[in-house]
Amino acid sequence: MPEKSTTLTHLNSSGEAHMVDVSGKAETSRTARARGSVRMKLETLEMILSGNAKKGDVLATARIAGIMAAKRTHELIPLCHPLGLTKITVDISENRDLPGLDVEVLTKVTGQTGVEMEALTAASITCLTIYDMAKAADKAMEITDIRLIEKTGGKSGDYLAAEEKSAS
Known part of the structure; x- marks a missing residue:
């Protein structure tokens, strides 16, 4: 496993923020x-699943919003590189135990820097869009547990969240 650096890469020697130069990194x-x-x-979950939300198809709109967010992450998060994403999937599934909806996003690229921020941004915006489209029916909705589950590739190696390791 590669050794982890404790240096903050987005600060120059004077402590000023800058975009990391990835030009010397291999595309992977x-x-x-x-x-x-x-x-x-x-009741809100059932309204969404039945397609009866006043604002329209919540799931389709949220999925598109997540995809758009992943593509525009570099415009939203300072110092992120613009990436030529090759795949973005946004899956939304019902979870009766919450009750509510679970969102999972997969992003993929062949490039010189990772796609974690794109996946996290897409998950966040998908959840926010669900909230926006159903808030007239339920202002008490909660957006929870936005987190990175897995990453592959790059110099820092692969990562798999503990919850995923125990599930396999």
């Missing part, structure tokens, strides 16, 4: 998976 295949959830009343 990189992926990231992120998750998040939206907890809501059971």
